[in-house]
Amino acid sequence: MTSTKSRPTNLNPLITDLAGLDLITDANQIAKLSQDYYTFSPVLQPLLADKTGDLVVRPVNEAEVLKVAAACVKFKVPLTVRGAGTGNYGQCVPLEGGVILDMTRMNAIHWVKPGLACVEPGLKMAAMDKQTRETGWEVRMAPSTYRTATIGGFIGGGSGGIGSVTYGQLRDRGNLQAVRVVTMEDQPRVIELRGDDVYKVAHAYGTNGIITELEIPLAPVYPWAEVIVTFSDFMTAARFGLALSNSDGLIKKLVCGCAAPIPTYFAALRSYIPDGAHCVLLMIAESSLEPLGELIKEFGGTIGYQKTAQEASKGITLAEYSWNHTTLHARSVDSSLTYLQTLLPDDNLALLEHLYHHFKDEVMLHLEFLRVAGSARPAALQVVRYTTEERLNQIIAYHESKGAFIFNPHTYILEDGGMKAIDIEQLKFKEMVDPYGLLNPGKMRAWLERSRL
Amino acid sequence: MTSTKSRPTNLNPLITDLAGLDLITDANQIAKLSQDYYTFSPVLQPLLADKTGDLVVRPVNEAEVLKVAAACVKFKVPLTVRGAGTGNYGQCVPLEGGVILDMTRMNAIHWVKPGLACVEPGLKMAAMDKQTRETGWEVRMAPSTYRTATIGGFIGGGSGGIGSVTYGQLRDRGNLQAVRVVTMEDQPRVIELRGDDVYKVAHAYGTNGIITELEIPLAPVYPWAEVIVTFSDFMTAARFGLALSNSDGLIKKLVCGCAAPIPTYFAALRSYIPDGAHCVLLMIAESSLEPLGELIKEFGGTIGYQKTAQEASKGITLAEYSWNHTTLHARSVDSSLTYLQTLLPDDNLALLEHLYHHFKDEVMLHLEFLRVAGSARPAALQVVRYTTEERLNQIIAYHESKGAFIFNPHTYILEDGGMKAIDIEQLKFKEMVDPYGLLNPGKMRAWLERSRL
Ligand SMILES: Cc1cc2nc3c(=O)[nH]c(=O)nc-3n(C[C@H](O)[C@H](O)[C@H](O)COP(=O)(O)OP(=O)(O)OC[C@H]3O[C@@H](n4cnc5c(N)ncnc54)[C@H](O)[C@@H]3O)c2cc1C
Numbered sequence: 049m050t051s052t053k054s055r056p057t058n059l060n061p062l063i064t065d066l067a068g069l070d071l072i073t074d075a076n077q078i079a080k081l082s083q084d085y086y087t088f089s090p091v092l093q094p095l096l097a098d099k100t101g102d103l104v105v106r107p108v109n110e111a112e113v114l115k116v117a118a119a120c121v122k123f124k125v126p127l128t129v130r131g132a133g134t135g136n137y138g139q140c141v142p143l144e145g146g147v148i149l150d151m152t153r154m155n156a157i158h159w160v161k162p163g164l165a166c167v168e169p170g171l172k173m174a175a176m177d178k179q180t181r182e183t184g185w186e187v188r189m190a191p192s193t194y195r196t197a198t199i200g201g202f203i204g205g206g207s208g209g210i211g212s213v214t215y216g217q218l219r220d221r222g223n224l225q226a227v228r229v230v231t232m233e234d235q236p237r238v239i240e241l242r243g244d245d246v247y248k249v250a251h252a253y254g255t256n257g258i259i260t261e262l263e264i265p266l267a268p269v270y271p272w273a274e275v276i277v278t279f280s281d282f283m284t285a286a287r288f289g290l291a292l293s294n295s296d297g298l299i300k301k302l303v304c305g306c307a308a309p310i311p312t313y314f315a316a317l318r319s320y321i322p323d324g325a326h327c328v329l330l331m332i333a334e335s336s337l338e339p340l341g342e343l344i345k346e347f348g349g350t351i352g353y354q355k356t357a358q359e360a361s362k363g364i365t366l367a368e369y370s371w372n373h374t375t376l377h378a379r380s381v382d383s384s385l386t387y388l389q390t391l392l393p394d395d396n397l398a399l400l401e402h403l404y405h406h407f408k409d410e411v412m413l414h415l416e417f418l419r420v421a422g423s424a425r426p427a428a429l430q431v432v433r434y435t436t437e438e439r440l441n442q443i444i445a446y447h448e449s450k451g452a453f454i455f456n457p458h459t460y461i462l463e464d465g466g467m468k469a470i471d472i473e474q475l476k477f478k479e480m481v482d483p484y485g486l487l488n489p490g491k492m493r494a495w496l497e498r499s500r501l
Numbered sequence: 502m503t504s505t506k507s508r509p510t511n512l513n514p515l516i517t518d519l520a521g522l523d524l525i526t527d528a529n530q531i532a533k534l535s536q537d538y539y540t541f542s543p544v545l546q547p548l549l550a551d552k553t554g555d556l557v558v559r560p561v562n563e564a565e566v567l568k569v570a571a572a573c574v575k576f577k578v579p580l581t582v583r584g585a586g587t588g589n590y591g592q593c594v595p596l597e598g599g600v601i602l603d604m605t606r607m608n609a610i611h612w613v614k615p616g617l618a619c620v621e622p623g624l625k626m627a628a629m630d631k632q633t634r635e636t637g638w639e640v641r642m643a644p645s646t647y648r649t650a651t652i653g654g655f656i657g658g659g660s661g662g663i664g665s666v667t668y669g670q671l672r673d674r675g676n677l678q679a680v681r682v683v684t685m686e687d688q689p690r691v692i693e694l695r696g697d698d699v700y701k702v703a704h705a706y707g708t709n710g711i712i713t714e715l716e717i718p719l720a721p722v723y724p725w726a727e728v729i730v731t732f733s734d735f736m737t738a739a740r741f742g743l744a745l746s747n748s749d750g751l752i753k754k755l756v757c758g759c760a761a762p763i764p765t766y767f768a769a770l771r772s773y774i775p776d777g778a779h780c781v782l783l784m785i786a787e788s789s790l791e792p793l794g795e796l797i798k799e800f801g802g803t804i805g806y807q808k809t810a811q812e813a814s815k816g817i818t819l820a821e822y823s824w825n826h827t828t829l830h831a832r833s834v835d836s837s838l839t840y841l842q843t844l845l846p847d848d849n850l851a852l853l854e855h856l857y858h859h860f861k862d863e864v865m866l867h868l869e870f871l872r873v874a875g876s877a878r879p880a881a882l883q884v885v886r887y888t889t890e891e892r893l894n895q896i897i898a899y900h901e902s903k904g905a906f907i908f909n910p911h912t913y914i915l916e917d918g919g920m921k922a923i924d925i926e927q928l929k930f931k932e933m934v935d936p937y938g939l940l941n942p943g944k945m946r947a948w949l950e951r952s953r954l
């Protein structure tokens with residue numbers, strides 16, 4: 049990936065056009081606001097470490113976003129949208145400098161109806177959840193970074209998370225109702241997308257317009273109890289997780305399984321998990337705790353701890369040991385560790401069992417159960433003992449050869465990390481809304497290679 | 502099935518023991534309270550038409566139930582529990598006379614917590630729903646008879662219904678939290694069953710104790726919109742129903758598909774369904790209507806009507822065209838029609854398509870989608886053009902030979918209508934709580950044949 053554009057040298061005319069807006073020109077601050085969590089990847093580290101923008105703008109409303117878009121188009125300056133910068137693959141790291149559009153000041157909730165909220169993109173997901181919960185509704189799914197991550201960044205760069213065991217992923221119809229986006233045309237304008245059209249900008253890494261408003265479906269609030277269940281045998285833990293995820297009568301929000309020795313990286317939880325044990329971390333409706341007990345009995349699990357929703361609301365929360373927080377805790381103990389993201393086939397855990405025995409300690413299994421087209425499956429966010437990029441690629445290739453689908457977290461290219469295929473609808477939309485290719489340049493393969501398509 | 506017991510001739514001593522209780526001794530009224538909807542079955546009609554109890558007792562609390570149980574044991578009088586008598590297979594028809602224990606006066610709600618309610622068995626399900634909804638929680642699943650059916654009767658003789666597309670069936674762990682039952686021992690007592698133990702009395706046709714209290718898990722309230730979608734091709738309608746049922750991001754309560762000519766039996770809906778069209782009747786969260794529109798588009802369906810929750814709360818409700826109300830409407834036009842109940846395999850509708858073409862008009866397909874172990878499947882409540890019992894049995898045998906599972910509605914024997922197998926746990930429990938076999942005698946095969954087991 050070599051950049052063809054030279055960096056804008058003189059931003060003064062642009063800065064003049066943006067007079068009155070909240071600008072950050074301090075190089076240190078800009079450098080900080082140019083980074084995300086790609087550092088989880090030893091492959092991405094050298095590629096992105098020195099990338100920075102040239103100016104940060106923090107709009108407070110859509111009118112200001114339109115102003116920034118117009119100025120960037122006028123001077124042909126790249127624009128990279130940023131939420132909280134918690135992405136894992138350098139999604140919001142500007143490859144060609146330019147403006148970082150920090151959305152965190154656009155954080156209002158416009159309205160909440162039963163099952164639906166209209167919000168601004170810079171709203172932190174925890175803040176959104178807190179406010180909508182007062183009306184009896186909560187966020188359907190959130191990344192484990194919900195305390196800092198923005199809803200716009202989740203839609204722009206995330207995939208699913210806590211809640212996906214019930215509602216599937218962001219890409220599933222019904223989990224995103226509508227978006228408003230500002231374009232980067234000569235005359236920037238606002239487009240509202242509803243229905244399936246939302247996928248023209250969802251999970252596009254901010255390359256297809258600047259999201260300024262979203263309608264997000266909500267879930268009813270349950271009091272969520274938290275439970276740690278431990279097992280002496282990993283495959284039993286995995287089978288328990290799958291059975292629970294497929295138990296239609298049990299209401300759950302998180303089913304996360306970690307093979308030993310992953311639990312040893314969870315300092316605050318260690319006393320609840322025997323040495324050598326495998327654990328399953330759960331968020332489950334309080335009213336489902338009693339039948340959960342029967343399922344635990346059936347699988348021979350042991351309860352490490354069980355907290356009511358009230359108790360769980362204080363102190364540590366299991367959510368922050370799940371999804372990529374598992375990786376975070378592992379890396380905070382041993383920074384040579386990295387990770388993979390894998391969707392396992394619907395084969396009753398046969399491939400999982402094979403992979404568990406095949407890779408042993410080199411690829412430690414961390415499972416997140418989620419719904420895919422109506423039934424539960426494990427996704428694996430394996431913690432990997434990294435040696436070389438070559439070996440990492442061998443591991444990936446082995447998974448793929450066996451029928452697992454890898455969402456490669458060691459690339460910042462949209463398509464290579466995701467569904468692999470070029471999304472023609474997204475490309476056509478980009479050609480319309482970003483004709484100069486100024487939005488987060490270098491991230492969308494379809495755009496880079498469009499002359500060959 | 503021949504009865505070995507002679508009917509109690511003189512009930513006066515029993516009546517004396519029950520002085521002060523609400524008794525019905527009028528023969529006409531007793532006869533009425535001895536019947537249910539077995540009349541849907543031309544096979545059951547001649548077997549049950551003349552069966553009546555000898556006395557109806559209507560207890561108002563558990564203490565009175567204990568009193569009735571003690572008196573029946575003392576005089577060895579059969580006791581058959583009755584809710585609203587809306588069962589389809591003569592579940593509450595007394596085969597050997599005796600006492601009909603009408604539970605409808607025990608209809609209090611003891612408490613409602615988030616996700617859970619504690620109620621008395623004689624509570625009508627619509628009344629329960631109305632009251633719990635005020636706290637933001639509703640009944641998870643209900644039969645289409647919810648207006649009159651009692652919760653005790655649903656647990657005693659029902660299987661699932663409106664809501665099962667999300668929560669599965671009553672037999673699924675988590676859908677019944679606890680029950681209290683009065684036994685028929687020499688010293689009748691109250692037993693509380695929790696966890697998996699509830700299945701010792703759930704769906705036992707009142708042969709394993711008299712339920713006096715239940716803890717029933719609840720679902721969060723959504724505003725339920727109602728939609729009729731029509732299709733010119735039946736298999737497309739079925740595929741749409743399956744896809745919707747498996748759409749994790751769409752919140753639904755009812756997905757009911759009816760092949761032509763079934764919709765012609767729906768007088769009040771006829772103007773919304775073109776002649777010859779197949780229809781899918783839906784209850785769907787208002788917030789999911791927009792993405793539903795995309796799914797309808799994808800399958801080429803046409804919206805017959807769409808009502809908001811507010812509009813749907815007045816006038817006809819689609820729920821009362823679904824489940825066995827479909828059969829009811831068909832039979833009210835043509836009383837020679839009968840029905841079957843079938844669980845189709847998880848084969849992507851292959852067998853369904855075969856059966857549709859194989860039986861044509863003789864077996865009209867009515868589908869109810871429901872969750873089974875985590876994924877959606879169609880159950881069929883086919884409307885059958887009845888000719889002879891022999892032909893009906895041929896039809897059943899053909900289904901079974903192809904891998905469909907028939908829950909035969911043409912038998913009043915517990916095991917023959919349900920899972921076919923003898924439930925050893927239920928039998929062992931019965932031996933303890935009903936040593937004289939007085940509860941609803943003649944219904945449980947395991948008990949009748951226990952000497953051979
Ligand atoms: C420890 C850890 C755990 C994580 N767990 C999860 C998880 O469970 N599930 C998950 O999906 N992800 C997870 N992530 C990744 C990330 O935290 C989430 O996807 C998060 O929602 C991103 O939000 P953000 O505000 O930080 O977005 P950013 O990182 O700032 O942006 C993400 C992408 O969206 C684009 N974008 C941001 N705002 C807009 C906008 N208004 N308009 C258009 N494009 C926009 C950006 O350009 C960028 O490409 C995790 C990351 C870490 C480090």
Ligand SMILES: Cc1cc2nc3c(=O)[nH]c(=O)nc-3n(C[C@H](O)[C@H](O)[C@H](O)COP(=O)(O)OP(=O)(O)OC[C@H]3O[C@@H](n4cnc5c(N)ncnc54)[C@H](O)[C@@H]3O)c2cc1C
Pocket residue numbers: 537538581582583584585586587588589592593604622623643644645646649650651652653654655656657658659660661662663705706707708710711712713824825826829941
């Ligand atoms: C048109 C129509 C539609 C229907 N739709 C459905 C449907 O969608 N789903 C479904 O599952 N069923 C359905 N049914 C069957 C029936 O309506 C339901 O199962 C209903 O819940 C039964 O409740 P009830 O109060 O009428 O019970 P009853 O018919 O009075 O009793 C049912 C059984 O439970 C026992 N019982 C009742 N109360 C107690 C108690 N307190 N303790 C112990 N045992 C007890 C009785 O002895 C009997 O064996 C339908 C029937 C009709 C006629």
